Amino acid sequence: MGPGPGVACSITLNSALKPEQQRLYQDPLVIQRLLREARTIAIVGLSTDPQRASWFVASYLKKEGYRVIPVNPKADRILGEKAYPDLASIPEHVDIVDVFRPAADCLPIAEQAVAIGAGALWLQLRLVNLEAAELAARNGLAVVLDRCVKMEHGRYSGRLHWGGMNTEIISARKASL
């Protein structure tokens, strides 16, 4: 299976961020820690359409054992889980706030993430809002920008590799199960 925790390769492909921004907001060690320690992931902008990227990510994370909380004001239930209109309405602790909304909408989401005491703010692939990122980071949240939670989980579990994708992981150490 995957390389296991602690693999320290630099991951640079497929990002709109500059190298110094990648060091701040795409740190492989931060990403690995979040994926390892997080239990509850609130997905802001999770679609009710099973062919949308957010649905692919949510169904994958659920299958991997994470508790997924949909945040969508237009839905009651998604993937069998109760949906909430906003982060503030969620009655339990959230480890990662994963965002599928336009970049321009991300600042108020970051403010809410801070307000509910979430552990991390994670903006999905092609989403960059530096103001939101700085606000969350200043308030002690781990921050990831312009990355997909599913792809990152696949990268470190060894499964993204099965699709012939370049994980950028080089290791001569025996894989972990």
Added chain:
Amino acid sequence: MVHAGHIPDAVTGARAVPIYQTTSFVFDDAEQAAQLFELKQYGNIYTRISNPTTAVFEERMASLEGATGAVATASGMAAQLVTFLTLLQPGDEIVSSSQLYGGSITQLVHTLKKFSIGVRFVDPSRIGEWEAAVTPRTKALYGETVGNPRGAILDIERLAGLAASLGIPLIVDSTMSTPALCRPIEHGATLVVHSATKFIGGHGTAIGGVLLDSGKFDFSRYPSIAAPSPAYHDLRFFDTFGHYGFLMKARAETVRDTGACLSPFNAFLLIQGLETLSLRMERQTSSALRVAQHLEAHPAVAWVAYAGLPSHPDHALARKYLPKGPGAVFSFGLRARSGDEARAAGRRFIEGLQLFSHLANIGDVRSLVIHPASTTHQQLTDEELAKGGVSPELIRLSIGLENVEDLLWDLDQALHAL
């Protein structure tokens, strides 16, 4: 070359890449099976779509090319066809360099015609010809890094600029140079295809191909990748998979439906080749330069077309894109008074060689020789032949790993016997 794409197995610790010689893979449960078929989970279903041994070859190639990922195919021709069938729809057109492998020209002209896909060939060295050939139907530009068989060098950066201004991908076949000599994505190419049969394998034991995506092209306005796919429950590949969209579609639709997959055993053989790729390329390229210089000075030789020589019109481009040398394949012409005399001399020369193998391949560790006018390019009309830069006296060499002094001896004795 030796690590990327392979992490030693968790249970056995096997250091070499295991061969997963299996057609199919057991599902965890019914739900996982359904999600795999919907592409919602990562995993293997059937070796026609993906296989763990083949995945090592794919990721290693992607790592070497600086690509976001790769899809391996049954051959280089399959890699090219899968790329075109994934991108193009009936009525679309390709503008292509005329300096291509003969089989590629045949595929572009005749096979793609059956899909109502058109092609316009241009002299790759004239940017104006590329611009003039573009129409609103043009959906891709295509060329070989080092053109077959005259060694024309593609000006990748200029063509990438043209492709970007048109919002279409630049596809580069990099079989002759391999990532050891040139990485087209670093110069702006969108997609790269290879016949892995050649230098990548190197041993002449396996037919295979691979297509790679830079991951940098915005397919959001490119209908075949962005629009809902009727072959996949209206899935929008670019929207859902982002920089993996093209490759996911190539694998889950085109390779699935054409069956043009690489066998795991061939993937294993190609992986063995990749482990020594840069060492072979360095040695074979330096030997090729020695042989080309020797032939250029030989009285029985009319011309040598190797972009590593200052006499080649693309020598400056070769120094720019291939600073370690433009590979180990080149052609030369025997001195002859007429076309018929040239054909006869070509035949006698090939029959006089002792060390060069007469066969239709390139990139082997053994040196190879062929006379294209009577073999690889014989399906082409005279006009296509001339456009492709093939003349009757042309002999193509692929320089291998033998001691270069032995190769020079062999060529000298065969030329002397003419």
